[in-house]
Each structure stands twice: as C-alpha cells, then as structure tokens.
Amino acid sequence: MARSMCWHCQSEVAGEYFCERCVKVQPVSKETDYFTCLGFPRRLTIDPTELEAKFYELSRAFHPDFYQNKSETEQSISLGNAATLNTAYRTLRDPIQRAEYLLDLEAGAVKEIRPSPPADLFEEILALQDTLEEYRASDRASPTGKQLRDKLHTEQQTLEQRKCDMEVQLKQLFFDWDALQDRGEATGEARSERDRLLKQMREILSNRSYVNHIVDDLVATIG
C-alpha cells in the first residue's frame, strides 16, 4: 500500500481514506485502481450484493452532502472521491466492463495483441451483411422480403446463441483467472498460464462486442 502524508496534519497515512490522527478525509490517489478503491482484490467474480454494500458504505463516507459545512479543501476532496467511487462502481458492476478494465490493468505482454475475428465468424458475418443489404433494398411485404426476413431472424438466433456460448467461455476463464490469482504462484508456468488467459479473454471479449454490434444492427433492421 502506497504511503503518503495527510494533507492536513502531515502525519503518515497508509492508504486509508481518513487520517488516523486528525480524521480528515484523504484524496483517493490517481494511481488507485477501481478494485482497490472499492476494497476488492483483482478478481473477475464479484458478488454484486457485496459490491453494492461497499459502494453504499463508501458513499456514506464521501458524498458531498456530508462536506457542505467543511473546508473548501475537504469539499473538493469529497467531490473528487465521490466521482471516482461512482465511476469505479459503474465499471465493476458490469461483468464485461469489469473484465475489460482488468485487461487494461493487467495487459502488459498482451496489450499489443489486436485480435481479429476467427475466419469462420468473419465469413458468416460478411454473408449476413449481404443478406441485410438485400433485405433493406427489397420490398418488405413481398415474398422475397419475407423470406429474407426469416433468414435474418434465424441468423439472429444463431448469433445470440454464439454470444451466449462466448459468455459461458468467459465465465470459465474468469474462474480460471481468479483461481490462478488465488494460488499466487510465481513460477514461469504460472506466468505463461496468466498470459494465455489474458489473451483468450481479450479475444473472446472483442469477438463478443463484434457479434453484439451485428446483433444490434440486425434488431434495428428487422425489429
């Protein structure tokens, strides 16, 4: 835990939100990640109820309503802390955003990897784009239009199934990641396992958002 000095009484504070000596609120450091901010380890499975409880507890500590009668410095710390807390909660609450955030934190070796969608998915989507164009140009009430619509509908279901599968895979990866972290080994094997997990997560997350876009587009077109 980073050590720093209380802005008010200059005594040492070790990452606590309030100085032990003068009880003044301390600014959440810019280097503090959202997991640390909310007091959770860097894990991908988080109990939403616990997260919410922690968010509420810290809101009671930081909300500007409780600093209106304090000094300007404390008011501005409260505002900054509450804003950081709100962003931290919003990011960690959603499992996908949480994973994306963790990847950004842990990236290191895998940061440079810009995954491209696997060939089969890519081709499937290219074909789908053509059908979409065809449908948009067609008379929707005509038999061809209806046929195309049915086809798109089936495609949509296939894609949504694919998305579900990816989410199941992700869940497993999240689980593996957490288990690896819990073991806390510093072996070369553990390191390569770590990179493999990060790489796979990044790939699936990016494919998932790719599929997501297409599904949105589909839904917008066929309603």
Place this chain on the structure above:
Amino acid sequence: MARIVGIDLGTTNSLIGVMDSGFPILLADSEGFRLTPSIVHFPVSGEPLVGRPAGRMRAISPERTVFSVKRLMGVRPGETGKDTFPFRVADAQGKTTIVIGDHTVTPEEVSTIILSKLKADAERSLGSSIDRAVITVPAYFNDLQRQATKRAGEAAGFAVERIINEPTAAALAYGLDRLKDRAKIAVYDLGGGTFDISILELNEGVFRVLSTNGNTRLGGDDIDRDLVRLLEERITARYPEIRHELKDPLFSARLRELAHDAKLRLSEENGMQIEIPFLSGNRRFNYLLSRQELEAITRPIIRRTRSHCLRSMDDAKVAPRDLDEVILVGGVTRMPIVRQLVAEIFQRLPNTSQNPDEAVAIGATIQAGIISGEIQSVVLLDVTPLSLGVETFGGLMNVIIPRNTTIPCKAGEMFTNAVAYQRSMRIKVLQGERELAKDNWQLGSFEIEFAPVPKGVARVGIQFEIDANGILHVLARDISTGQQTLLDLASAVDVSDEAVEQMIAESVDHAFEDMSERVWTETSIRSNELLPAVKSALTLVGDQLTQADKQEIDALVKAVNEALDSKDIQRLKSANAALDQGTQHLATLLIDRAMSEAERRRAG
C-alpha cells in the same frame, strides 16, 4: 450553526420548510398559507406584490402580473414553444425578458423576488435570519436552467447549498419513515409546468436514483390553456359577433382563472356550471362543463408522459412488476384521469400517501437536514438527467457523460490539433439525447489553446465535472504542470456562429503582411477540415449524386488542392468558399442519412 431552509420553487406555488427537532415542517407565509402562489405583480409605482396579493391582480392587471415564470427559466427566446402569456415576453440580445411597461425583468429576477418573499416570511415566522437554502428543480432541468435557479437563490441572499431534483425530494419525503425498507419506487411528478419521472432504489437509508426522464414544458398549464381554448370556442359558437373581444387581455385573464378553478373543482365533481354574467353588454354565458369534456382535453396531454415513463423504466432496467410503489406528486395528479392513466402505464394502483403539493418541499427540507447534519442515516445518490457531450465533426453529438450517470462524476477528454500550427479550437458543449448537435441544448462553448506544433502533437486534456447539484464545470489540465484551471463557458448567445465566422472573416480581410502566415494557417485549416469531410461524405452518400454533381465536386476538390500548393491566400480562400458552396447538397444528404439512421435505431 445557521439553519438551512428547503424551498420548492414551483411553477404555480412555492413553499419553504425547515427542520424542527428532527422533523421537516413547512412554514406559512405572511397571508397564513403554506402555499405561496408563484406570482409577482409589478405596480406602476412602488414595490412588487408577491403571492396571493399578486394573484388578486392577475385578473385586473394581467399585463403587469407575471406567473409560471419557471417555464422561462434558462430558456432562450424562440424556445418558449406554445406558451403564451398575457404579459410581454421579449428577446433582449438573445436573453428572454419580460416587459412590464417601460421596464424589463428577467425570469431569474422574478424568481429572486419570489424567493425573497419566502425568505422574509420565514424569517418573520422563525424570528431569526436565514441565509442558507436547498432549492428544488425539475429533474429534467438542464445545466442552464439549474444555474439560473441557483443564481436566483443567490440574488435573494441565500447561499444555495444544494439544487435537488423534485422527484428525488419527493422520494425522501416518502422514504424518511421507511428507512429500514428495501424497495424500488417510481415517482411520477406532474406539476403546473413540468413533468418528471424518476425510478429509485431505497436500501436502508440509501436513496439511489436509477434513472430519470421528463419534459420541462408539460404540465397543468397545458391543460388550462386547452380548456381556455374550448371555452372560447363555446362562447364564439353562441355569440359569434364578439369573437374579437375574446382577445382582450383582461377577458383572457378572467377566462384563464375560470378554467383553472374549473379544472380543480372537476377532480371532485362530475360537472360544473361555468358562468360569465356580464360577458359583453348584457350577454351572459352559461355552460355546464362535464368532467368527461375536461378529460377529453387532458388525456392527450397526459398520454405524452407515457413514453417518458417507459424510457425511464428501460434505462433503469426495471419492468412495472419490479416496482414496489408508484408515488404521485404534483397538483395535477389529483385528477382522476391522471391516476387512471398512471395505473395503466405501471399496471398498478398508484400510491397517493403523499400530499401532492407539499411532498417536494418536505423533501427539500429533509435534504437541508442531511446537509446540516440533523439527519444522519440518509445518503442520496442522484443522477444527471441528460447526456453531456461536445459537437464533433459533421455537426454530430459525441457523448462524454451518458444520461443517468450517478453524480458527482467526472470524465476526461483529450483534444489535439487537427492541423499543424493551429493555435486554438472552439469546443461547443451540448446536453441532450439527439444525434445531431443542433437538436440538443447548447450549453456554451470554450476555447482550447495549442502550442504551435505539428499536427496531432499538441494535446490538451479537458475535464468535465458534474457536481452534486447537477451543474457542469469544465477544467483544462496542463499536462506538464498538472495544474487545472476552470474554464468559463461562453454562452452560445455570446458567440453565435455568425459572430465567430465574422471574426475570422474580418481578421482575414484586414490581414497585414506580417499576419499573412497566420491567415494562411487559418485558411488552410479550413481546407483541411473541408477536404476530409467531403471525402468521407462522398463515401457515405456519394452514390446518391448524379455523375455531373460528382464531377463538379471533384473539380472543386482539385482546385482547393492546387490552391494549397500555390500558397496563394486569396486563391485558397475562394477555392474553399467554392467547395463549401458546391457541397451544400452533400451536407443535406448527410443530415438526411443521419436522421433516418437515428429513426431506424429508435424504431428498433
């Protein structure tokens, strides 16, 4: 410690309260009523009258009696919609003003007068001075409307400790004696001028707003207006010869009072006799107005709240069955038809436990108690109602803080120079949910200054902060020193597009020899904006152009490129202008495309 009062500054009525031994109580005004009509009368000489005495002048001196001024707060001329007032609303250099005889007042000043009366009456009743206040605003108020309200409070001599959203305040009033509960509630707040819907989660003293939606010009005033129109039609049907007399301001004011009273009465009764004994000469007007007739007028107005309710549930990711209660506040929710339509929307009977006129003021007082420390077990987490963004290339809105983000919040955005040696860039700040920048509220603009460096090298970080009042602050961060400076948002009126263009044009026209470098840079910036824009427009909508159009645009593009190579300022200026002119059609196509895309997305 000085006491903090809670104030509901309403369209029709205003109220003020204070915490008393741990309980919120409302104070009566000098006339003995807790509800002070938000009406100000400006006599020809002497001090303005406020509240009930002013209300009595409305039918006698309508052009000097100002009411429903909340609908004009923070609103620019031309944005007043269908509202018509018996007093004169004018445009003074881009600001909405009210003309009283040969004087003018701003809506903000009228609000200050109302707040001053509330303050004076409360001080008299408490026997001590008060200078700190919490003031409510409709949840769907934008940044400009919030700031105007805050300034009005400050001008009345208050330190405005918090601007709080009305439905959130009502939720506090509802939830204060249910602090052990966990529940999801909706607050449906339909007042005289504005409509808000908020979905909240109550969890052991935490009041968290999940989403909010609304319309700041939808309320009881609209019903009054349509009812007046109906009565006018009935009168003209009977006495067509006095049609012109209906427009008389005195008569209009009288009719408006009658309509308003009839609306109130018809919440209790099924029909009422409207009587105007001395209509004109010895003509008299008698009309039995039924509740059904009033409801026929009201229904389309109330139906407009439906889409807001659905959107707020969608944003909060709740279905009607997930809600534990739907709380009604605002005077209009006394109307049986409103209760019926709310029941339809939310598929349940609404909760009418709160006094619809007083809940918001009680809530504001509770918020005052939270700030003063008298109430300790409550945390209020509200959201920003509208997405905040900046205008980007092609006149689109780029969202920086999405709607329903918990406040306070911050978001950083990095801006870089689009062309080499560009010295500055003006950024327009917007609030709203529309795709096109021009369809959103323009909060103002600020200027970023760059060091003279090659394209893409200059970097300025801008921080957008929305505080607990829902008010925006824009800060520029100097990356080398880490120093933050607060930027002033020049109001969109101060720097209209024409003014900016005029400024640039003038600086170009009056260029001296030593300025030619700068003029050249400015002109080439314009070219470098135009060229990629035209290129991307051509890829998007080029297939909708005729071959001849395309060739013409190609020629114009070529002319600009050649002018750029020639380093001839005049030549480049005219080439730019020609390209700009020649691609107007292209811009229209782009906008059409964006619109239909937006439509498509909405339909989906």
